[in-house]
Amino acid sequence: MRRFILLLCTSVVFAQVPFERIVNADREPGNWLTYSRNYQGHRYTPLDQITPANVAGLKVKWAHQFPTGNNEVSPIVVDNVMFVTGPNEAEALDVHTGRSLWKWKRPIPEDYQNIGFGRVNRGAAILGDKLYVATLDCYLVALDAKSGQERWTTQVADYKPGYSMTMAPLAIKGKVVVGISGGEAGIRGFIDAYDAKTGQRSWRFYTIPGPGEPGHDSWRSDGWKTGGGSTWVTGSYDPQLNLVYWGVGNPGPDWNGDSRPGDNLYTCSLVALDGDTGALRWHFQFTPHDTHDWDSTHVPVIFDGEIRGKARKLIGVANRNAFYYVLDRQSGEFLAGKPYAKQTWATGLDDRGRPMVVPETEPSEKGTLVWPNLNGATVWFSPSYSPKAGLFYVAVRETGATYYKREADYKPGTFFAGGGQQELPNDDVWGAIKALEPTTGRQVWEFRLLSPPWAGVLSTAGGLVFSGSNEGNFYALDAKTGEPLWDFQTGGPIGANPISFNIDGRQHIAIAANRVLYVLGL
């Protein structure tokens, strides 16, 4: 009898994941069904067993070794199965033991070039009975979640001119939404949605409007053809409004804007797209005519709050350009914004949220020292929003750089950057986890890190904030005060987002650190 119960407890029962399960993710906090756990981009877990009082007892329960290093994956956990990905790879793991249930791999072509980023993958999406994985060579692949066998494979773009995919797809109602990398290769960016069952493309939104389209006049030259506008970080989604919110990357060439006069829409913007058609509902451009590589590729965070005495549907973005923004998510109206990190390029934001740019802060032949550096005050790794604490948490990079402007000649499949930066010495830069008031951006607390981080933030209903450092520390802070409560040396730089889920009803935390994924519990 005892043996029978044990078998029952550890058996893997995998159910389908219809859209409604993801919409109602809070009803099953033991799973982690989409990139940010919920469509709202919160990276927050309602699980509360691990608390400030007991977090010191966290221990490694199992570890998984990846075949390559620098893993950025944020796993998906569904009904006792964890799905992890790497470059052109996916694997299903038993959550009880970490043992592999199946593996899938697609060869990376010999002539594939990763121009301006690493060979990474940030995770998978799940919908129905399929797992969706985006590949470096620009295919969207639907795998049978139970076997890892391919159901369909669709080419999203040709990798040869520099298109690539590193983000986790976002599965919404009947569709899988993806974005592309390649902002340093003179691509023309887009956001695509594919039919989840067939792999047929449902819609495409070009982030660089073509002739005759609204916004095209923000490109006063042929520069739009190589205008960049990549879309390499997973967006968020409002199921009630049926709007997909997605960040758009930098214009190209990055540091030399001479060939692309104008605001260069919709680069460095947040776009709100109709989930059924991909039609643009609104856009907000954070950095018009960017020349510092400040992609607006972040996870936008959906929340409701009161602004000037009025209840509003909001969306918050801690931008790479060092400003935190609050927008109305129905209209895109700018409501509030302020710097959350050191910046020297703007005196502030005007009433409509447009930056008031300090003269002569563009890259130059001799070099121009500007904060933040090209990686920005934050970048792709996720922020977190705790509805319980009422705080927005962001991993912050406090560093400037000397920006240089150089010639840029477009050759398909090569760097089209027009300059670069010289970083400040290591001991002149630092990092932090900052807690902001979501409706204003006012800083509530900060916890300082030795160096500018590359890891995202997880907040928990238990009152904790988890993140990682470049030096391998995985740590927990008090969500209310930022006080450090626990840390663990993983042995490798952490450049990934943490998640939380249950194993047999007990809360666990997972984080990738270079080659190893750790699963920790009490």
Added chain:
Amino acid sequence: MLGLSYLWAQTTLDPPGDPAWGKKLFESQCALCHGQTGTGGRGPNLHRPKLDHAPDDGALRKLISEGINPEMPGAWQLSAREVASVAAYVRALGTVPVEPVAGDPGRGAKVYLSKGCVGCHMIRGEGSGYGPELTGIGARRNAAYLRESVVAPEASVPEGFLLVEVATNAGTTERGVRLNEDTFSIQLKDAKGEFHSYRKADLKDIRKLRGKSPMPSYAGGLTPDELTDLVAYLASLRGQS
């Protein structure tokens, strides 16, 4: 015959590189990861005489052209001459050219031994590892820099070398070279070569003595001739062979 040998040279030797042209190419194609002046960023610092992945010029050209899978893309779009130029520029970053240096390296070697330099430095496996390793120092630093380092060590402390003084909550203090540090801990090596590791929560003060060096000035401890000979010796140290 002359024509034939010229043809032979053209077809079998790599084209010569122009470092000035290589600099331009580097700034537009490589600076994104290696920094505008090659001191590193996402990619490694290239200001070093020996590159981990490119032991010789041929390997360096091949590496630039083909990349390092998976972390570095190959510059397949560059011609052989352009690749050679980038290679020449990169090679020059970490190496100072051989220059005529006054003094006698042989006598300088004796000064090095008699003045106790071996107490802190290592050359070809001999000495102590507290200070920087000097086997290839002449390839990395010119004679003027080496002279300054001997008479005024704090004028230019080597990159990554940091002297730290800590005071513990228990009331003790320690001073040493920083071996490693993260947000929660720091590791030091004191002048005797002993390792010390601290949780930062156990420290009430961490003083990073930027620009400070544990090496004393030898301005008063050497005659002008001894100094010249010592610099000549250090400048002659260009690698293992």
